[in-house]
Amino acid sequence: MVTVTQQLGNRLRELRQGRGWSLDQAAEATQVSKAMLGQIERGESSPTLATLWKIATGFRVSFTWLVSGLSFNPGLLEKGERLQHLSTTQDLELVVRFPFDPAVGFEWVELTLAPGAQSMSDAHEPGVTEHLLVIQGVLELQLDGQWHRYETGDTVRFDANQPHGYRNPGPDLLVFEDVIHYRGV
Amino acid sequence: MVTVTQQLGNRLRELRQGRGWSLDQAAEATQVSKAMLGQIERGESSPTLATLWKIATGFRVSFTWLVSGLSFNPGLLEKGERLQHLSTTQDLELVVRFPFDPAVGFEWVELTLAPGAQSMSDAHEPGVTEHLLVIQGVLELQLDGQWHRYETGDTVRFDANQPHGYRNPGPDLLVFEDVIHYRGV
DNA sequence: TGACAACGTGCGTTAAAACGCACAAATGGC
DNA sequence: GCCATTTGTGCGTTTTAACGCACGTTGTCA
Numbered sequence: 001m002v003t004v005t006q007q008l009g010n011r012l013r014e015l016r017q018g019r020g021w022s023l024d025q026a027a028e029a030t031q032v033s034k035a036m037l038g039q040i041e042r043g044e045s046s047p048t049l050a051t052l053w054k055i056a057t058g059f060r061v062s063f064t065w066l067v068s069g070l071s072f073n074p075g076l077l078e079k080g081e082r083l084q085h086l087s088t089t090q091d092l093e094l095v096v097r098f099p100f101d102p103a104v105g106f107e108w109v110e111l112t113l114a115p116g117a118q119s120m121s122d123a124h125e126p127g128v129t130e131h132l133l134v135i136q137g138v139l140e141l142q143l144d145g146q147w148h149r150y151e152t153g154d155t156v157r158f159d160a161n162q163p164h165g166y167r168n169p170g171p172d173l174l175v176f177e178d179v180i181h182y183r184g185v
Numbered sequence: 186m187v188t189v190t191q192q193l194g195n196r197l198r199e200l201r202q203g204r205g206w207s208l209d210q211a212a213e214a215t216q217v218s219k220a221m222l223g224q225i226e227r228g229e230s231s232p233t234l235a236t237l238w239k240i241a242t243g244f245r246v247s248f249t250w251l252v253s254g255l256s257f258n259p260g261l262l263e264k265g266e267r268l269q270h271l272s273t274t275q276d277l278e279l280v281v282r283f284p285f286d287p288a289v290g291f292e293w294v295e296l297t298l299a300p301g302a303q304s305m306s307d308a309h310e311p312g313v314t315e316h317l318l319v320i321q322g323v324l325e326l327q328l329d330g331q332w333h334r335y336e337t338g339d340t341v342r343f344d345a346n347q348p349h350g351y352r353n354p355g356p357d358l359l360v361f362e363d364v365i366h367y368r369g370v
Numbered sequence: 371t372g373a374c375a376a377c378g379t380g381c382g383t384t385a386a387a388a389c390g391c392a393c394a395a396a397t398g399g400c
Numbered sequence: 401g402c403c404a405t406t407t408g409t410g411c412g413t414t415t416t417a418a419c420g421c422a423c424g425t426t427g428t429c430a
Contacts, residue, residue: 004238022407033389038408045387050231053189060285060292060367064253100242182245207377218419223378230417388415397406
């Protein structure tokens with residue numbers, strides 16, 4: 001598990017050593033104490049926006065360049081390590097397979113609906129696209145006020161910027177995967 | 186004088202209100218307390234990298250998008266407001282006309298050398314370019330081990346990724362402007 | 371118009387970023 | 401081999417980010 005602060009630390013250390021600067025020199029150039037710079041390089045501190053800006057300025061590097069490329073990198077996932085049961089009612093279960101990660105721009109959830117269960121959703125913001133894959137049972141999806149039927153193995157993609165809903169007509173359990181992509185990149 | 190934190194605050198408030206979210210909703214989505222979100226929006230707080238990341242994640246927006254476009258904006262400069270005398274020896278003076286700003290990628294300094302004074306500089310990092318304009322006196326510039334002569338009104342641009350030096354052959358005072366551009370954008 | 375809920379801000383507390391200083395290891399002459 | 405300097409880390413203090421709670425305001429519906 002490599003955290004964002006560690007990534008930034010590595011990047012900063014490479015930048016500094018690539019120029020042959022000592023922590024003292026970097027501290028003078030950036031007006032950030034060398035103790036703090038050392039902690040940031042070691043990933044022991046989560047710098048504020050102000051200090052990030054001072055670092056970028058001191059190194060004559062654009063702020064965007066300094067922080068670009070940072071990504072939430074969970075590394076290899078242990079089996080089921082990050083499963084999160086967000087909401088559990090009697091007839092609906094939502095499991096987060098992969099939580100949202102700004103680096104990839106989507107989240108992956110799995111929904112399980114008991115026979116007869118129904119889940120309605122209001123319109124999301126523009127630019128949100130859902131990708132569904134039915135794993136088990138039968139899914140009925142409402143779009144434009146009309147219900148569409150999908151069976152095991154079927155896939156469907158739709159713009160979530162509209163009211164929509166899922167239901168399980170039964171008689172079996174319904175399980176489907178949902179990869180939700182958000183626009184902001 | 187619009188600070189970086191204020192810019193971020195405005196951006197965040199637009200993002201939140203554009204979605205019709207309350208501070209409570211945003212706090213639940215981002216796992217950042219609404220008091221903190223309020224302070225950030227008002228530009229009263231300089232959030233850490235970790236909270237910036239949580240905000241981007243909660244809003245389903247890439248981190249880069251959230252912080253891109255931030256720029257150091259000093260607004261209209263009062264006459265001589267930001268003059269900084271960085272080093273003052275007997276025969277050399279350096280005045281910072283415009284400190285480095287990541288938004289534009291350069292800094293503007295003015296150097297004054299007494300007659301006979303000389304200043305040698307090691308190679309900078311690759312991608313650094315200096316632009317000189319002689320205001321007063323005669324400048325001699327060393328490049329590739331060879332001295333070149335420039336008089337009042339002359340201009341010269343060179344790659345600073347090499348040892349170079351300035352000297353004033355006299356007999357008058359030498360004054361020249363130096364716009365130093367750095368690559369990282 | 372009064373009651374109620376929702377919204378944003380202020381306040382006191384806690385956790386942690388940031389600083390200055392000093393120490394230990396590494397480096398480099400002479 | 402020894403001394404002087406430099407480089408990075410650890411420590412105690414100060415500053416401030418971040419939190420939970422409560423208050424004043426605003427708008428809405430009965």
